[in-house]
Amino acid sequence: MLNLQKSTYGSVKPYTRHSASCPFASDKQHNNCKCPKWIYVRTDDGKRERYSLNTPSWAEAQRIASSKLRGMDPEIAAARAVNEQAKSDLVTIGAAWQMWLDRTERKFGKWGVYPQYKTLGNHFERWAVEQGIDHIQEIKPIHLERWCSSHDWTRLASRSQRWGILRSAFAYWAMLKLLKENPILAIKADPPPKDHVQGPYTEEQVTALMASVKDTIPASIDVREKRVYVERLTIYLSLLLNVGCDLVDGLLHEPERITDEKVGNRVISVYRYKRKKTGVDAVIPLRADVVAIIRSVPVSPQCDATMPFRSRATENPDDDVHLWSRRIVRVLNAAGVTEVVLPGRDARGKPRTKKANAKMLRHTFAVRQLQNGQRPEEVARMLGHVDATMVRLHYAPWVKELQDAHIQRVIGEWGD
Numbered sequence: 001m002l003n004l005q006k007s008t009y010g011s012v013k014p015y016t017r018h019s020a021s022c023p024f025a026s027d028k029q030h031n032n033c034k035c036p037k038w039i040y041v042r043t044d045d046g047k048r049e050r051y052s053l054n055t056p057s058w059a060e061a062q063r064i065a066s067s068k069l070r071g072m073d074p075e076i077a078a079a080r081a082v083n084e085q086a087k088s089d090l091v092t093i094g095a096a097w098q099m100w101l102d103r104t105e106r107k108f109g110k111w112g113v114y115p116q117y118k119t120l121g122n123h124f125e126r127w128a129v130e131q132g133i134d135h136i137q138e139i140k141p142i143h144l145e146r147w148c149s150s151h152d153w154t155r156l157a158s159r160s161q162r163w164g165i166l167r168s169a170f171a172y173w174a175m176l177k178l179l180k181e182n183p184i185l186a187i188k189a190d191p192p193p194k195d196h197v198q199g200p201y202t203e204e205q206v207t208a209l210m211a212s213v214k215d216t217i218p219a220s221i222d223v224r225e226k227r228v229y230v231e232r233l234t235i236y237l238s239l240l241l242n243v244g245c246d247l248v249d250g251l252l253h254e255p256e257r258i259t260d261e262k263v264g265n266r267v268i269s270v271y272r273y274k275r276k277k278t279g280v281d282a283v284i285p286l287r288a289d290v291v292a293i294i295r296s297v298p299v300s301p302q303c304d305a306t307m308p309f310r311s312r313a314t315e316n317p318d319d320d321v322h323l324w325s326r327r328i329v330r331v332l333n334a335a336g337v338t339e340v341v342l343p344g345r346d347a348r349g350k351p352r353t354k355k356a357n358a359k360m361l362r363h364t365f366a367v368r369q370l371q372n373g374q375r376p377e378e379v380a381r382m383l384g385h386v387d388a389t390m391v392r393l394h395y396a397p398w399v400k401e402l403q404d405a406h407i408q409r410v411i412g413e414w415g416d
Contacts, residue, residue, distance in 0.1 A: 003031075005065055009072035010043040014053070014061040037061035041068060089137070091178055093128040096136040097121040099176070100169045110316060113277055120162055127152060136173060141186035148187065198394040199340035199354045200364035206241065210234060212335035216327065228298040233327055235297050236309055237361065242290045244365030244383055247358055248276050251309045251320045255295055258286070275384030282384035328358040343397045366391065370399040 004013045016031045017038050024030040031037070034056040042048050053061050071077050091099075104117050127147055133139060147153050148163065156162055170184040201209070217229050239250050252273075261270050269291040271284040286294075297308040304312065311320050332338070340360060342352035362383070369379045376388040376396060385391065 003029075003062075005069050007069050007072060008044070009074075010041065010069070012042075012065045012069045013040045014038070014058075014065040015040065016058070031058040031061075039065055039068065043072060089178075090135040091137070091173075092135055093125050093133065096173055096178065097124060097169070100172055103172060108276060108279065110318070115318060117165060120165055123152075123156070124166070136178060137180075139183050141183045144184055144187050198363040198366070199342050199360055200367040200395075200398065201337065201340060201356075201360055205335070205337045205340075206364065208335040208337060209237065209331055212331050213237070215334045216330040222301055225300045225302065228300055231298055232300060232309070233331070235293055236324065237328070237331070238290070239294050240358075240361035241365055242286065242294070243271050243284050244362050244369075245273065245282065246275070246277060246362060247321050247325060248317050249273055249282075249384075251317055251324060252276070252307060253294070253297075253309055254307055255297075255305075258291060258295060273384075278384055278386060280384045280386055282382060284382045325358045328361075332356050363395065366395045367398045370395055 003015060004011055014031075015028075015038055016033065016035050018025040018030075018033065018035045022033055022035050024033050037053045037055055037058060037060070038050060039053055039061070040048070040050050053064050055061060055064075101114070101117060101121065104114050108114060128134075128139075131143060131147075133143065153159065167184050170179070170182050173179050174182040213233050214230050216233075217226060221229065236250060239245070239253060240247070243250070245253075257273050258269055258271050260267050262268075269286045269288065271282075271286050273282055274280070275282050299305050299308055302311045302313055303309065309320070309324070310317070311323070314320055337356050339353045339356050342354055344352055346352050366379055366383060369382065370376070370391075374382075376391040379395070380386075380388040380391045383391070
């Protein structure tokens with residue numbers, strides 16, 4: 001029987017099914033035409049099957065038949081099954097990062113940390129393409145070691161924070177059993193700079209900001225909005241300075257966040273919200289004069305009284321964040337506030353500075369609280385932090401009173 005291939009485990013026979021118009025239709029042994037090729041398979045247990053090989057090539061049909069015959073060997077079949085299973089378990093870099101983004105969205109929504117994670121994902125995918133890495137399972141510690149030492153990584157801002165995000169992503173994939181071993185655990189991340197602190201505005205700079213709001217009214221906005229523009233922006237700045245929230249949490253401000261609560265023999269106004277970035281509840285006692293300001297937000301044509309800073313026209317709060325951030329930058333420019341001075345000096349002995357930005361209003365709130373005598377744990381609660389670590393690292397270096405209190409506690413133990 002021509003073209004028949006046999007082994008201990010069965011036999012296979014490729015053949016051609018000629019079309020009616022084929023000039024070789026009467027010759028069953030002719031295979032060098034463009035008619036479709038099929039295969040007949042018989043296993044040692046008597047099972048038979050026929051199916052198309054989806055090719056007109058006789059050479060390809062013979063190759064497939066030979067492979068099919070070898071696959072009848074139980075050992076080869078088992079090895080192929082393992083290999084096919086391994087292939088089916090592979091997850092592309094893009095798909096893996098999308099899993100991480102979906103998890104982030106479920107936890108925090110599409111604001112807060114989500115845009116930051118998405119940006120890092122773009123860097124991650126681009127790096128993987130450059131390295132010829134298609135699947136998350138192909139990443140080895142040596143790949144990550146080279147990346148975090150490369151210019152592509154070292155030119156990124158907030159590298160230690162980004163590395164923490166990457167470690168969290170790999171831990172998530174390992175939890176999902178996508179990775180047999182977590183390759184990033186073998187890499188020691190760079191420690192955060194010891195002299196890194198967040199810069200607050202001075203009281204003189206804050207005064208200049210408030211006085212400059214009136215000089216930043218855009219000429220193109222609606223006349224009705226123009227009437228309340230200065231008051232609304234002034235109150236928004238006051239909210240950030242006195243509540244210490246992120247821009248997005250300020251935009252989601254609702255008057256009902258302020259509640260009057262009886263504490264001892266006093267009634268105190270308390271501002272409560274769940275921080276978008278961390279999901280932690282922030283609790284801030286407020287003075288009566290501050291409450292009077294942030295409870296009196298005039299409503300613009302684009303907003304509702306229930307959420308006076310949030311535009312009805314935008315679905316994503318990040319769009320509003322960009323809008324109000326640009327407004328604050330215009331105020332900074334009008335006030336001539338370009339930078340803040342950080343504690344200490346740089347490698348050349350010059351004062352350390354940082355470019356002014358909207359986030360520094362939150363930093364100003366934190367430092368003010370410490371300077372007023374609040375403990376780092378209390379400030380962390382007001383900021384919506386998980387614990388006081390970030391407060392001690394970023395804000396405490398500003399507060400000489402904390403250092404003086406430490407000295408007083410030490411020498412108080414000396415006695416006479």
